[in-house]
Amino acid sequence: MLDAAKTESLLEVNNIEVIYNHVILVLKGVSLSVPKGGITALLGGNGAGKTTTLKAISNLLHSERGEVTKGSIIYRGERVQDMSPADLVKKGVIQVMEGRHCFGHLTVEDNLLTGAYTRTDREVAKDLEMVYHYFPRLKERRKSQAGYTSGGEQQMVAIGRALMSRPETILLDEPSMGLAPQLVEQIFEIVRAVNEKEGVTFLLAEQNTNVALRYAHYGYILENGRVVMDGPAADLRENPDVKEFYLGMSDKGRKSFRDVRSYRRRKRWLA
Amino acid sequence: VPNLSYRTGPYAPGGIPYADGFNDYFTLLNERDGGIGGEKVVNPECETAYNTEKGVECYEATKGSGALVYNPLSTGITYQLIPKVSADGIPLYTPGYGRTSAANGKIFEWVFNYPANYWDGASVAIKYLLDQNGGDLSGKRIALVYHNSAYGKEPIRTLQELSKKHGYELIEIPVDHPGQEQKSQWLQIRRDKPDYVLMWGWGVMNAVAIQEAANIRYPMENFIGIWWSGSENDVLPVGDGANGYKSLAMHGTGMDYPVYGDLKTYVYDTGKASGAGDQVGSVLYSRGMYAALVISEAIRKAQELAGHSAITAAELRNGFEALEITEARMAELGLPNFGQPFAASCADHGGPGHALIQQWDAAAKKWNLITGFIAPDDEVLTPLVMEDSAAFAAENAIAERCN
Amino acid sequence: MPDQLLYATEAALNGLMAGVLYSLVALGFVLIFKASGIFNYAQGVLALFAALTLVGFQNGQVPFAHLINAVFGTDLHHFGWQLPALVAIVLTAGVMVALAIVIERYVLKHLVNQPPIILFMATIGMAYFLEGFGDIMWGADIKKLDVGLPQGLNETIDAVTFEAFGYGFFIDNLDIVASVVAALLVISLTLFSQYSKQGRALRAVADDHQAALSVGISLRFIWVLVWSIAGFVALVAGIMWGSKSGVQFSLSLIALKALPVLMLGGFTSIPGAIVGGLIIGMGEKLFEFFIGPMIGGATENWFAYVLALLFLVFRPQGLFGEKIIERV
Amino acid sequence: MKDMTEGYTTADGRRIGPVLMEMKNITLRFGGVKAITDISFDIREGEIRAIIGPNGAGKSSMLNVISGFYVPQEGEVWFKGYRRGPMRPYQVARLGISRTFQNIALFDGMSVLDNIMTGRLTLMKSGLLNQALWWGRAEREETEHREKVEKIIDFLEIQAIRKTPVGRLPYGLKKRVELARALAAEPKLLLLDEPMAGMNVEEKEDMSRFILDVNDEFGTTIVLIEHDMGVVMDLSDRVVVMDYGKKIGDGTPDEVRSNPDVINAYLGVAHD
Amino acid sequence: MFYREAGDFKTSYADDSQTFPIRFDRLRYYAVVAVAFGVIPFVINDYWANAVFVPFLIYAIAAIGLNILTGYCGQVSLGTGGFMAVGAYACYKLMTAFPEVSILIHVLLAGGITAMVGVLFGLPSLRIKGFYLAVATLAAQFFLVWLFNKVPWFYNYSASGQISAPERTILGHPVTGAATTASAKYLFCLVILFALAWLARNLTRGTVGRKWMAIRDMDIAAEIIGVNPLTTKLSAFAISSFYIGVAGALFFAVYLGAAEVGEAFGIQKSFLILFMIIIGGLGSIFGSFAGAAFMVLMPVLLKNILVGQFGWATDLAAHVELMIVGALIVIFLIAEPHGMAQLWRLAKEKLRLWPFPH
Numbered sequence A: 001m002l003d004a005a006k007t008e009s010l011l012e013v014n015n016i017e018v019i020y021n022h023v024i025l026v027l028k029g030v031s032l033s034v035p036k037g038g039i040t041a042l043l044g045g046n047g048a049g050k051t052t053t054l055k056a057i058s059n060l061l062h063s064e065r066g067e068v069t070k071g072s073i074i075y076r077g078e079r080v081q082d083m084s085p086a087d088l089v090k091k092g093v094i095q096v097m098e099g100r101h102c103f104g105h106l107t108v109e110d111n112l113l114t115g116a117y118t119r120t121d122r123e124v125a126k127d128l129e130m131v132y133h134y135f136p137r138l139k140e141r142r143k144s145q146a147g148y149t150s151g152g153e154q155q156m157v158a159i160g161r162a163l164m165s166r167p168e169t170i171l172l173d174e175p176s177m178g179l180a181p182q183l184v185e186q187i188f189e190i191v192r193a194v195n196e197k198e199g200v201t202f203l204l205a206e207q208n209t210n211v212a213l214r215y216a217h218y219g220y221i222l223e224n225g226r227v228v229m230d231g232p233a234a235d236l237r238e239n240p241d242v243k244e245f246y247l248g249m250s251d252k253g254r255k256s257f258r259d260v261r262s263y264r265r266r267k268r269w270l271a
Numbered sequence B: 001v002p003n004l005s006y007r008t009g010p011y012a013p014g015g016i017p018y019a020d021g022f023n024d025y026f027t028l029l030n031e032r033d034g035g036i037g038g039e040k041v042v043n044p045e046c047e048t049a050y051n052t053e054k055g056v057e058c059y060e061a062t063k064g065s066g067a068l069v070y071n072p073l074s075t076g077i078t079y080q081l082i083p084k085v086s087a088d089g090i091p092l093y094t095p096g097y098g099r100t101s102a103a104n105g106k107i108f109e110w111v112f113n114y115p116a117n118y119w120d121g122a123s124v125a126i127k128y129l130l131d132q133n134g135g136d137l138s139g140k141r142i143a144l145v146y147h148n149s150a151y152g153k154e155p156i157r158t159l160q161e162l163s164k165k166h167g168y169e170l171i172e173i174p175v176d177h178p179g180q181e182q183k184s185q186w187l188q189i190r191r192d193k194p195d196y197v198l199m200w201g202w203g204v205m206n207a208v209a210i211q212e213a214a215n216i217r218y219p220m221e222n223f224i225g226i227w228w229s230g231s232e233n234d235v236l237p238v239g240d241g242a243n244g245y246k247s248l249a250m251h252g253t254g255m256d257y258p259v260y261g262d263l264k265t266y267v268y269d270t271g272k273a274s275g276a277g278d279q280v281g282s283v284l285y286s287r288g289m290y291a292a293l294v295i296s297e298a299i300r301k302a303q304e305l306a307g308h309s310a311i312t313a314a315e316l317r318n319g320f321e322a323l324e325i326t327e328a329r330m331a332e333l334g335l336p337n338f339g340q341p342f343a344a345s346c347a348d349h350g351g352p353g354h355a356l357i358q359q360w361d362a363a364a365k366k367w368n369l370i371t372g373f374i375a376p377d378d379e380v381l382t383p384l385v386m387e388d389s390a391a392f393a394a395e396n397a398i399a400e401r402c403n
Numbered sequence C: 001m002p003d004q005l006l007y008a009t010e011a012a013l014n015g016l017m018a019g020v021l022y023s024l025v026a027l028g029f030v031l032i033f034k035a036s037g038i039f040n041y042a043q044g045v046l047a048l049f050a051a052l053t054l055v056g057f058q059n060g061q062v063p064f065a066h067l068i069n070a071v072f073g074t075d076l077h078h079f080g081w082q083l084p085a086l087v088a089i090v091l092t093a094g095v096m097v098a099l100a101i102v103i104e105r106y107v108l109k110h111l112v113n114q115p116p117i118i119l120f121m122a123t124i125g126m127a128y129f130l131e132g133f134g135d136i137m138w139g140a141d142i143k144k145l146d147v148g149l150p151q152g153l154n155e156t157i158d159a160v161t162f163e164a165f166g167y168g169f170f171i172d173n174l175d176i177v178a179s180v181v182a183a184l185l186v187i188s189l190t191l192f193s194q195y196s197k198q199g200r201a202l203r204a205v206a207d208d209h210q211a212a213l214s215v216g217i218s219l220r221f222i223w224v225l226v227w228s229i230a231g232f233v234a235l236v237a238g239i240m241w242g243s244k245s246g247v248q249f250s251l252s253l254i255a256l257k258a259l260p261v262l263m264l265g266g267f268t269s270i271p272g273a274i275v276g277g278l279i280i281g282m283g284e285k286l287f288e289f290f291i292g293p294m295i296g297g298a299t300e301n302w303f304a305y306v307l308a309l310l311f312l313v314f315r316p317q318g319l320f321g322e323k324i325i326e327r328v
Numbered sequence D: 001m002k003d004m005t006e007g008y009t010t011a012d013g014r015r016i017g018p019v020l021m022e023m024k025n026i027t028l029r030f031g032g033v034k035a036i037t038d039i040s041f042d043i044r045e046g047e048i049r050a051i052i053g054p055n056g057a058g059k060s061s062m063l064n065v066i067s068g069f070y071v072p073q074e075g076e077v078w079f080k081g082y083r084r085g086p087m088r089p090y091q092v093a094r095l096g097i098s099r100t101f102q103n104i105a106l107f108d109g110m111s112v113l114d115n116i117m118t119g120r121l122t123l124m125k126s127g128l129l130n131q132a133l134w135w136g137r138a139e140r141e142e143t144e145h146r147e148k149v150e151k152i153i154d155f156l157e158i159q160a161i162r163k164t165p166v167g168r169l170p171y172g173l174k175k176r177v178e179l180a181r182a183l184a185a186e187p188k189l190l191l192l193d194e195p196m197a198g199m200n201v202e203e204k205e206d207m208s209r210f211i212l213d214v215n216d217e218f219g220t221t222i223v224l225i226e227h228d229m230g231v232v233m234d235l236s237d238r239v240v241v242m243d244y245g246k247k248i249g250d251g252t253p254d255e256v257r258s259n260p261d262v263i264n265a266y267l268g269v270a271h272d
Numbered sequence E: 001m002f003y004r005e006a007g008d009f010k011t012s013y014a015d016d017s018q019t020f021p022i023r024f025d026r027l028r029y030y031a032v033v034a035v036a037f038g039v040i041p042f043v044i045n046d047y048w049a050n051a052v053f054v055p056f057l058i059y060a061i062a063a064i065g066l067n068i069l070t071g072y073c074g075q076v077s078l079g080t081g082g083f084m085a086v087g088a089y090a091c092y093k094l095m096t097a098f099p100e101v102s103i104l105i106h107v108l109l110a111g112g113i114t115a116m117v118g119v120l121f122g123l124p125s126l127r128i129k130g131f132y133l134a135v136a137t138l139a140a141q142f143f144l145v146w147l148f149n150k151v152p153w154f155y156n157y158s159a160s161g162q163i164s165a166p167e168r169t170i171l172g173h174p175v176t177g178a179a180t181t182a183s184a185k186y187l188f189c190l191v192i193l194f195a196l197a198w199l200a201r202n203l204t205r206g207t208v209g210r211k212w213m214a215i216r217d218m219d220i221a222a223e224i225i226g227v228n229p230l231t232t233k234l235s236a237f238a239i240s241s242f243y244i245g246v247a248g249a250l251f252f253a254v255y256l257g258a259a260e261v262g263e264a265f266g267i268q269k270s271f272l273i274l275f276m277i278i279i280g281g282l283g284s285i286f287g288s289f290a291g292a293a294f295m296v297l298m299p300v301l302l303k304n305i306l307v308g309q310f311g312w313a314t315d316l317a318a319h320v321e322l323m324i325v326g327a328l329i330v331i332f333l334i335a336e337p338h339g340m341a342q343l344w345r346l347a348k349e350k351l352r353l354w355p356f357p358h
């Protein structure tokens, strides 16, 4: 297990604010530190600002009329805010976007190959085999247009595509969404494997807190555009509030979804 | 005298020299003679881009500032201005274009289109061909390649009437704006092998047509364009292939006229030339100059009639109506044998409608006049003018004047 | 052969050739659409601009002479040199690349991820701008363009067909040159887009700007690349059309002739542009030739569109276009 | 075995009615790909019927068949005792079948309120002229329907975002709005395609509550696709399991959970 | 702090679906209407009427029409010029065939006829989408223009194929023909625009509008939730064409007075109106007004500044004007792709928050 305090941090997000459309303030001062070679989880409810944070890091905000108005983002000691996403990928940071975003008209295989766009080495074919090894389903569908594959298959394409770029850091936005349970485990196994074997750093935004905290080393909980809690994953898992609201556990173990019918308000850390 | 010109858009190559000639002549009058009858002429230019809406805007923008006459060089804008000028009482001068039946002054009080109009042109062309064929065109086939617009359609009626009279067969071949691609039209000509081809074109269509004619080896001397299809712009891009192409002309061209001496001294050399100054002497430049000349003469006449020099638009109308330009006067103005003499009257706003034929000499890059002024066939034309103007009168409830 | 058939064949052949000329313009559209999903209305003006620049270089015209003269009261027009055609073409190609860079820098870059119609409108805005700019730079008068391409009746074909059928076919030399050039262009562009890494990236960009960014494709590079190529294609189209009709504003209106070609062939297919051009060219010429005289002629403008429309009703993505993905 | 023709009452006292919809031997192919192979199952009135299976098994395709967007090459769809002929999707919607989508299909250019109002389009009757003049029926109708929609908005607790354009909403709220839109049509049969994807436990709990309430209060029959086994097992009455386009299991959650084929193909480990 | 909307105080749903839910907006709207009807007619002169107001009013009608089709229903059309021509020629034929009937009726009938033609050309939209459809509508544009040019019946067999509007009156005042006063022209167009804008507003806020928008945003989903794509798209084509037809009729009869189809209703017109709605804002009635005002005023303004103030040569000015118009369009699109209407909304949003940002 990685000790966050001891390893150098690869990515530093310092107190950033993000505004969409010049009026909608979404992030209100978020600071993160992602250690090199670690798996860091970004947790939080709908609209907490996870996606926005990731996009701010990978500089994809521009195309959505959003901008970072305050704070700084440092990658390996270098300010990366003003870099183009392409340059950032060249530096080794790649994002897997929420909601799949496959290239619908390209075949599955072509989709995966676009992931290798920035690479110049000759091992692309080998990595393609590796992805197919991870996701056999994709191999079956390699010649079909991605636009016609099922939701889960597209998710696999999106993740596989990122792996193809041999990144140093992967920003994963909700990788488990829409995947069958055993595949969710599998994906996190892949994350762990890639992390351990190749030393790839992960920052992942997840709703599936349960799995995320099992695989991550460190976690941040975001609410309403602010970081409300952070700590090593193991600690977070034991936190009673996290247990109740993010893991769905009560004192008596997991409760049935049928039983949560009565009205109940989520406890807020910030009023 | 506002100059509704167009120096942009698809027809700019035609609009530029015309506007330059128009402006330069007035500049000459101002510089040399101090204006007309002591009054300087200002001709604010207004860009229409050959577009009717901009034409309206230009008209409205300039009419308030004491505009005396309009000359929009666009059939479309002319049609639109006819009712407006009639209501506002400003003359509209459309030499060689516009609404042909405006020649009937009894109906079109405010519109003048002497010295010649489209129908005259059509008739003159046929006259010329009659001449070439010993007075007999029966059994001949004549194709009309025309710009598929109001302008291009003008001669059709006349040519149809004339074909009844002379027994030739008319083949109508329209070309759509802008006329970049005319393969099928010219293949049709190649197949049908008409004896003669007439053309009512404007803009890029002319050059393409002449090019295609050259491509299919159509005998150039049998190919005659209207005066709007007979400028350097139309033949130069074709190069040698255009050699021998003929077109009608209302006036002479080239720089062999005394007036250019004055223009050089007073306008070009003083840096007052309009535009880039590179159009001098071209066909359309000459035409613009000619239009300016006629207008200035009308102004002179109007001043004479009114007895004072600062005339109004209505007084200018009288000048137009009483205008008479003789050859002697033309010579005096430095343009001997340039245009035809004519005299207007209350009923006649159209002039005699004579025209010349010119032929292109590609080697010398020069138009040569090959005939003298040829008169149109008024026997056929007059009833047509009457008919069309009567229809206009009926539609707009206008009573005849001059009776 | 009976006469009618001969005429028809001749018209059809000429139609095919005219179609090739349309295709040259359509190709530029396809490239840009494929690469960015932008429907580039400015392609026609690009061709005009390229042709103007070419003539300007060839004749040693002083750019912006008109403006300079107006401002400084000078009387500049020509540098007084004549450049060989090839040099002028290379220089013009350079200008087109510079233009591509400018367009990317000042327009496209700011419009990432916008809906297609916005991008389309932006290209119309660019068309206006370029039109005014080209006019100021080189003047609005008509210019003769001559890079030494042969023009006019091809004697050999005329003679051979006369031998064979007793009627010599008319084929324009310029059209023959155009066909050869078009074939070369199409083959090389197809190879480029099918088999290169950049080709795949182009298609990715067209599908989803953001996702393309996220995998590290530099939109900037792709766009400059594609617009440069499209500029080059525009130059070729400009040369062909300019040789035919002189260079002036109307040249930009050939874009309208390319649209039905595009529609029929499919917006995303390079071979489609050629096949579409051939079908449209032949269709409209035959129609104008045989049916036109019966209904008053000048049918070419709309017939091409109606023909393309008919095809679309059966194949909404054009003959070779990528299928429009409809899923929920 | 309970009496399956006339319906039965569940352990917690809900009434399950007779068969509402029956899929008979459905086969759906896309070119060479067989998305669904000879699948039959039924849906009873008032029940919550789950469809589960690995990714690409053909679940969403099955929903598309039900809602008329895909036309199967073989097989019959029976609804309320009649065989459904070939129908356009909008006609199916008018039968009282509405749905949500796996990849959210909201109308991005409209506000939340307008989106939900579109759900009621099949119920609104005023004509074009009426609308244009905004007189009488049109205005009255608008107000009436607005009231109903407000109830749904209250019910799903999305009052605060009523006027927000949906494009700006975070994923989870979009899903909720989609549910609201589907509910607004007052459907007999509600099809939900992964309504809880991208939600955390708490939000899933909320969503479960909504689904159960809809089922309870309006007696709406629900077909549910979901990958969260906890949710599926807790909510549904019966579960169909698909794999590679084939049906590999069908029964109550308990039956399915212990079906070795299902464990093998989908669950991986036995879920509790 | 005058811009106030603190909380939602509406007590009835009818109130809530008002056109201008905010009081200040409502007041401003009344003020604009009052000036438009009560002040401008008395001060307007020929230049302002013909160069600015009348074209603005007519283009606003056309822009609303196109906005219904493109902005609300998502079907991009480049056939606007052709449809305007239908309106113009229909109006011309009616005016000359039934001189005794009121011109107002003619104009509306012309709209009706255009609506039918629009539906006809809208049929392919059921299969063809996006830019393919846009290009396909050019078929309508070119075919209609050709038709009116070729068939002499349409232009009453006049020699050149031009049509000219005879004089017609309303309540004794001429509204077409040369004798029309500036204020009569203006008022005639204003009344029609006002009525049509109001109808458009009603249509777009109710069921029909929602159907259109649903089709626009995601046609498949719309069909699955019960929107019949056939009737919805065709109704959009019909209503949009009605507006465009009315605009065409007015354009010819009131504004130009004479028209030649290829020139007045060519493809440039289609682009111009498309520009208006895009710069103004797709899917916004206010945007149609703003866009029309912008595209009408800007060239006039530029020209007056460049030629009138700086005294540039007209050709130079015209070229620079083209460049500026082009550049402004691009700049606008970059600044706010959703048009002036959105700029306005954002400005209001900011104002509402003022003086506390965020």
Ligand SMILES: Nc1ncnc2c1ncn2[C@@H]1O[C@H](COP(=O)(O)OP(=O)(O)OP(=O)(O)O)[C@@H](O)[C@H]1O
Residues within 6 Å of the ligand: A020, A021, A024, A026, A044, A045, A046, A047, A048, A049, A050, A051, A052, A053, A064, A098, A207, D167, D168, D169, D170, D171, D172, D173, D198
């Ligand atoms: N393009 C945009 N314009 C305006 N507001 C936006 C935009 N994108 C996101 N937002 C707003 O930003 C806030 C945070 O959104 P974000 O997508 O980052 O949340 P999230 O934590 O990823 O949620 P989810 O788990 O649902 O994906 C939301 O309230 C959302 O409404």
Ligand SMILES: Nc1ncnc2c1ncn2[C@@H]1O[C@H](COP(=O)(O)OP(=O)(O)OP(=O)(O)O)[C@@H](O)[C@H]1O
Residues within 6 Å of the ligand: A141, A148, A149, A150, A151, A152, A153, A178, C327, D030, D033, D034, D035, D053, D054, D055, D056, D057, D058, D059, D060, D061, D062, D102
């Ligand atoms: N329109 C189509 N054309 C071609 N193939 C299709 C089409 N729709 C679905 N498929 C294929 O059919 C199979 C089933 O897809 P479907 O979307 O039904 O899966 P699913 O069970 O919903 O999966 P997931 O859980 O990942 O959403 C997939 O392999 C998919 O690629």
Ligand SMILES: [Mg+2]
Residues within 6 Å of the ligand: A050, A051, A052, A098, A173, D171
């Ligand atoms: Mg998110």
Ligand SMILES: [Mg+2]
Residues within 6 Å of the ligand: A150, A151, A152, D059, D060, D061, D102
């Ligand atoms: Mg699915």
